[in-house]
Amino acid sequence: AQTVTQSQPEMSVQEAETVTLSCTYDTSESDYYLFWYKQPPSRQMILVIRQEAYKQQNATENRFSVNFQKAAKSFSLKISDSQLGDAAMYFCAYRTPAYNNDMRFGAGTRLTVKP
């Protein structure tokens, strides 16, 4: 089974601090992509960052970076210098051609940013 697990239903961070959201996945495939999506209260999903499985280098997008540990099947998201606008639900997702490329999502982590 291809599953995505986010073990932290809720996280909280102080503004300007750093927070890490966890994600693990279960797969026997070698070709896949991993994603982090953000869903603010407006409910519109926004792509934050993505990682190709064959790339060892961790992806970064401004204040967002990932720690991709392929052997451990771990894909955590680090948010640096947290801002009030980062408050949202964050979903980890997985995609592989072996399962027709449909997106499998984790249950999500609700991030609160305290001023």
Next chain:
Amino acid sequence: KAGVTQTPRYLIKTRGQQVTLSCSPISGHRSVSWYQQTPGQGLQFLFEYFSETQRNKGNFPGRFSGRQFSNSRSEMNVSTLELGDSALYLCASSLGGRPLTDTQYFGPGTRLTVL
């Protein structure tokens, strides 16, 4: 470029009725995917259409169907509504030529309530 639009944004129906939701993708995008989001089951993939053909399908009953028009706009239909169909329905569009790597851009969703 205009983003993905979904209509209507909110819908209230009663059990046994049917409903049609609409999604207009970003201009130039040929793939439209549909997702159901509920508190209990999270985000689940319904189906994907590419160039007017269903390319991929999730594990949902036949009451859920869709189609795509020549302008890439897509509709999703749910017949014989059940209380459990109450959910946020999200559509996402992408270029479609490379399903594994294409970025999906999500619409704001349609909130369906079944009474």
